[in-house]
Amino acid sequence: MSRAVVVGAGPAGRGLAHRLLEAGVEVDLVDPHPDRPWIATYACWTDELPGWLGEQSIAASVDRVQVRTPRPHSIARGYSIFDTGGLQRALTVTAARVHPHSAAAIGPRSVRLDDGTDVHADVVIDCRGGSVRHAPRQTAYGVVVDTDAAAPVLDGHEALLMDWSISQDDSSALPSFLYAIPVGAGRVLLEETCLAGHPALGQDELHARLERRLSAYGIGLRHTPVHHVEHVAFPLLGASRRPWRADPPRFGADGGLKHPTTGYSVATSLRCADTVAAAITSGTDPTRALWPWQAVAVHRLRQRGxxxxxxxxxxxxxxxxxxxxxxxxxxxxxxxxxxxxxxxTVAAMSAVFASAGLTLGTRVAHGSLRRPPTIG
Structure with a gap:
């Protein structure tokens, strides 16, 4: 029987550990706070979800989402919002050996814990995130309110993926949009989002923009009951531009599975967990299984995007x-x-270049020829 050490118990690490256990692999899970509740809001396109994930992991789903640019677009593709606590509970790891420690050193076959203990295995997978400091980031400030309070924004729709319909006073300033999605229990998340910035917008600016935007819809945020406030800030690039060369392998948001122009990673990590598990159980290289040349090429194109x-x-x-x-x-x-x-991917990028008009299309094309800022 194979044995693996998974370092990090976030959605990617816990998801991988869960699927490894299901595949019959012995698992050691290393995380200083393995049961810390997840509080972030995660979402995905419904068709990205792996078939093995149960309904208890989903807080809300819609059949289509709206985009305002300000021209309205109705996207006929299902969109799902995770029940974060339900997802964490569904990814059971009770059969794993859980080590509530930080990893002081990581090698291809062993992990040294912060208490000096060495944990050995056939393979080590690093699923920790947040190690990148000097990369483009996505930031957001959001509030969870009752569905009735969000009605003027939604305007009869269930979810608003992007609302760019209210112009900014300064077109040269870093842009942001409103994201409005149901999160279950008759509530909606209203979130002002800076999709990508280097540096990105700060929380105070996003908070101010959210108040101004909602005011334009007739919603006085200071007089609206708020159930929860959400702060978002994370790097859009992983620890390496070439995650297929990492040794030991990295997995999850910091291992190249985050989409660098959207920030989505949870569903992709859950879906790819079985690829890694199958490689480990068959004794083959999980990195090669996860990164065929096609995935490498798409990853590079997305970085250009x-x-x-x-x-x-x-x-x-x-x-x-x-x-x-x-x-x-x-x-x-x-x-x-x-x-x-x-x-x-090439066809999609080419279509945007062509339909954006000569000036913008040329600017986008030239921008895609340059790498995003250095990470580290």
Missing amino acids: LGALLRLDADETVRFFDAFFAMPPALQRSYLSDRDDVMG
């Missing part, structure tokens, strides 16, 4: 997303979700 996005001003960003969401859903999906669809 982030480089282009970072070089657009507010007006150009809105026009870019107007062109993107005017594309056929199949092309949107290729770019947003299919991590090994090289031709689909």
